[in-house]
Amino acid sequence: MVTRFPTTIGLLVSLTILVSCTSVHKQEPPVKQQSVAPESILTTTKLRKLPALNETDTIPLTNQVREFKLEAKEARWQLVSGVETNAYTFNGTVPGPTIRAKEGDIIRVILKNSLTEETSIHWHGLHVPNLMDGVPSFTQHAIKPGETFTYEFLANHAGTYMYHSHFNSIEQIDKGLYGLLVIDPQNPGELKHDKEYTMMFGGWNIPNQAGGQTKQGQNDSMSGMSKGSALGIKKKGDIRSLMEHGMEDKKSTPDPHAGMNMPSESPDNKPGSTVMEMDYNYWTINGKSFPDTSPIEVKYGEIVRIRLANISNGIHPMHLHGHDFRIIAKDGHPLTTPQVVNTVTVNPGETYDIDFIADNPGQWLFHCHELHHTTNADVEPGV
Template structure:
């Protein structure tokens, strides 16, 4: 028995030794040998301290010749400045808030200390108007990253607060052209006043856009539309890298004419060579990034655009132009936008049944709650839900007794309770935030 045990132990030790020889530190044993790696807190050897300043401030921004709009900007531009560092650098960003509202900056895709993540109420207090905050982190991992607020994100991103953070690897490949392009959409009537709740969007739905009810006018690349977008200048045989970032609300399908390219990174993370697809159109969901790489092999002037026709026709189109070539004629046309329609009459009340005679109780709908969340009433009482918050809300009963449409600011919905019982209801938009209520009828 002892001989058999010794033999089995010897076989096991030999197998492990062979495995370790072929593993070479990259497989399971390699992972077991390496200690767990945490978030780096110190600058890497050979790294540098890279300090930037971002002034969040209002501005007028020209999207295309003759078309300007309200914007909230970093350093007076949309997108904000591209911050380019090397992996292992110590990054220090001083954010000064000149906006009329609080803000933060989130470093999307960066491994950092949680207190630097820029989420109000979770990782930090919001940066109040007139105040500043310093973010500090070690740049890792390498790749195409981005930055944007997480304070009232829908409004602040819509007005232009976003930018690219490029973390170059220590041994970065060499490119002749390394271009970042940020995709976005723009509703021209989404102004500072709308964001502040002092005005409403145009059209029959009105509102302030916080429920996603935007009517987009233009589709942007790097904060510009159509001929205002800087073209991509190349020469034959150059090695090209284009980093595409979707910081908008919609999906976009970016197509380059006359060329195919390889997807070398997804969301900033390298794609292994054996998995790199060769494509001519790549689709990006909100928040998604793709790095595309190719060698300039087909001289001429080539269109680069979103293949969703209404997006490309309304601004999301530029060119890749080889040295020595020019477009045959005028590129596109000036963007002529129809005047906004006159505001439609607001239907401030919607009811599933006409309110009957009897008492009326109003339940304010605030940003993520009903106030109060529960109440006791008598049969025959009409409850009127009034949206006094900034977001679109609904009031929807669990038993199907009533279901309101989306209610924007100052809109209301009424229902008369005629039968005793307990009625539970919720906001379909904000159920996960705990926006539920109970009405007990006696």
């Protein structure tokens, strides 16, 4: 990702941040350096003086119902120009549509399953009623092909969250079945942002590309997850055995999943992922790899908020060039004292909210500092 200040006049200078887990690919013309007062360069004084986010204590009901319709379906998805793959999508896109509501609203999501296998939705990080948690064999029936299921719960805490499949999760999430959920506060407080952007980090295994797995079970190690090298083999058991065990624990109660089709038997109960090996060779932000990621464009002096969410099984230390930023929230919870840094490590399943002041003209990178993630099919930068 790149931050660019083209030469314009005064405070109308535009800041462009090209966002991706990958680096710059295109050769850009040199940027004419703008004259900047020395005291305004490389200082965090203004950043540190910004107020913190408000923490929620009480949530009055709004009596508003926010209804969303999602369809889980297969589609072809283009990660980057020239590279397409079969994906599982919500409403035909990766990620699915952003679900957004205000504290105190009722969120109603009507999910139609148009896949050829069962699925469900888990509301990652939200406190929802048990029957709405979206985990087949424990809280609901898996939603069979052609069926529709309605989720309904209170938007009870402002923050950045995710939603994703919780059935055959490794395969379905790695193929794109996820999205972002944002709950806005009823009382925003003193902190105001001029621009807001979201970045959802994904990992993909594209066969017949460098680093890609060409068949299931080719590699029993879970490699390429954090440092681009093989990790220790983890004997976690497969989805089928875990779900059968869960149902055995519930024999004293009516089985909520009688007749549910289970995932197919995994060969020899091999360790780790037997579906996609988690050998990611493409990394995406909002479903796209560099240089097809969308740039962030802001004006000089604007206060910018970015919501980061990691749905992949890779670790992403996101680093911004030319600026420091504040960590203002983690997993939906505001930090009483925001931390000023230039790199934040976003682990699998985590969300962070960061903000910065666009006060240093130029063209800057914002990228993952696990440098394997700055490649497409092992080629840096980009394709």
